[in-house]
Amino acid sequence: MDNIFETEEFYNQNKKHNKRRSARKQEGKGLRIFLIILICILSLLIVLVTVAKVVGVLDFGTEVPDNIKTSTYQPIVREDGTIAERKQENYNFLVVGQDLRANLTDVMMIINYDVTDGNMTLMQLPRDTLVVLDAYACMNCKVPVTTAEGRNGSCNTCGGSVKTLCTGYRRKLNSVYHQYYSSLNSDNNEENVRFGMEGLALTFAQSLNINIDYYAHMDLAGFRAIVDTIGGVDMYVPYDMHYEDPYQDLYIHLYQGQQNLNGEKAEQFVRFRSGYIRADISRQDAQKLFMVAFLQNFKEKITVTKAVPIASTMLKYVTHSVPVSDLDYYAKTLLSMDFSNVTMLSAPFSETGGDLVLHRHALRDIINAHYNLYDTDIPDSQFDTERIFTVVNDSYINSKYLTEEEFEGEHSAEDIKENGLEIY
Numbered sequence: 067m068d069n070i071f072e073t074e075e076f077y078n079q080n081k082k083h084n085k086r087r088s089a090r091k092q093e094g095k096g097l098r099i100f101l102i103i104l105i106c107i108l109s110l111l112i113v114l115v116t117v118a119k120v121v122g123v124l125d126f127g128t129e130v131p132d133n134i135k136t137s138t139y140q141p142i143v144r145e146d147g148t149i150a151e152r153k154q155e156n157y158n159f160l161v162v163g164q165d166l167r168a169n170l171t172d173v174m175m176i177i178n179y180d181v182t183d184g185n186m187t188l189m190q191l192p193r194d195t196l197v198v199l200d201a202y203a204c205m206n207c208k209v210p211v212t213t214a215e216g217r218n219g220s221c222n223t224c225g226g227s228v229k230t231l232c233t234g235y236r237r238k239l240n241s242v243y244h245q246y247y248s249s250l251n252s253d254n255n256e257e258n259v260r261f262g263m264e265g266l267a268l269t270f271a272q273s274l275n276i277n278i279d280y281y282a283h284m285d286l287a288g289f290r291a292i293v294d295t296i297g298g299v300d301m302y303v304p305y306d307m308h309y310e311d312p313y314q315d316l317y318i319h320l321y322q323g324q325q326n327l328n329g330e331k332a333e334q335f336v337r338f339r340s341g342y343i344r345a346d347i348s349r350q351d352a353q354k355l356f357m358v359a360f361l362q363n364f365k366e367k368i369t370v371t372k373a374v375p376i377a378s379t380m381l382k383y384v385t386h387s388v389p390v391s392d393l394d395y396y397a398k399t400l401l402s403m404d405f406s407n408v409t410m411l412s413a414p415f416s417e418t419g420g421d422l423v424l425h426r427h428a429l430r431d432i433i434n435a436h437y438n439l440y441d442t443d444i445p446d447s448q449f450d451t452e453r454i455f456t457v458v459n460d461s462y463i464n465s466k467y468l469t470e471e472e473f474e475g476e477h478s479a480e481d482i483k484e485n486g487l488e489i490y
């Protein structure tokens with residue numbers, strides 16, 4: 067298969083689609099791939115390392131990577147006024163699955179990997195999450211810049227003028243990537259993808275006040291290919307799933323029971339949502355089930371002979387920012403990762419009409435517990451300072467945003483593997 071990012075027609079076509087279709091119509095098209103991603107990152111690293119090990123290319127050092135490209139965060143200030151220090155060997159990844167037709171990132175996950183204790187946390191962010199976006203970029207450096215630089219008007223790197231992409235733009239989180247992507251307008255499509263990913267990473271870095279060290283970007287074709295490459299995923303499908311939508315080219319017919327899902331069937335499983343009371347939320351849980359099953363299958367099935375085709379397949383479909391020189395470092399501990407070390411959760415929110423509004427307090431607790439790479443908690447005054455996740459002037463939305471409701475819903479992958487998830 068050709069890499070879809072290499073064809074110009076694809077992107078031109080995409081742009082047309084985006085102009086033509088309303089946001090409402092795009093909603094149904096979500097391709098949820100986050101499993102992929104997890105997978106992606108895990109498998110990509112594991113596979114490459116395995117290959118390299120076999121071929122003898124890599125020397126398995128334990129050197130901590132020092133060339134991380136970090137999205138900007140605001141230094142965290144301790145109570146005594148000093149600046150917090152970064153923890154050792156603790157990293158954040160942004161993993162995204164993209165809808166090919168609408169160029170929306172319908173699957174978004176932030177993954178923390180704490181190498182010191184082997185713990186990994188995956189937080190899914192709902193695609194319909196409300197955001198109010200101010201976006202700026204330096205077109206000379208070809209990088210998105212912070213809102214501070216944007217308002218100042220000049221790029222901190224080159225001193226040139228900064229372009230305003232949008233201000234106060236109320237939209238859904240899954241379109242932030244496209245906002246940046248479509249602004250660069252490079253003939254090289256991979257540059258556009260990377261620009262989109264850097265913009266999305268910067269959006270999370272600024273609002274949550276965390277570092278995003280790496281990103282990975284993938285599409286549904288890659289998802290199917292990866293599933294097929296490991297010989298499908300053996301798993302228990304908890305209920306019959308039937309849905310047809312010719313407009314989306316979506317035909318889902320799965321029956322309850324233990325079975326092997328090939329790439330196509332796996333796609334049906336992760337895209338199904340019409341049969342759930344909680345629609346997209348339940349789909350996120352179904353995707354958790356799939357991710358766990360995928361990981362289990364991967365651990366059981368991966369062999370040296372399969373390593374090479376898996377690696378080449380994945381590299382075709384993933385645009386990522388992990389330097390090859392660092393892969394061995396991550397893979398070394400990932401190879402021995404245990405399910406009990408993997409925590410899965412969805413970001414907490416309220417549904418208010420058409421908007422999903424994140425819960426500020428609960429979210430900050432999650433960030434401090436799992437994603438803060440510094441030795442001091444992020445204070446409220448340094449969290450979502452731009453209020454990107456609320457409409458301040460809308461008292462109803464803002465009251466949802468400020469709810470004190472506590473967060474429940476963390477799962478360990480071990481628990482999901484043993485007991486499943488109740489999905490309704």
Ligand SMILES: [Zn+2]
Pocket residue numbers: 204205206207208221222223224225226
């Ligand atoms: Zn610049």
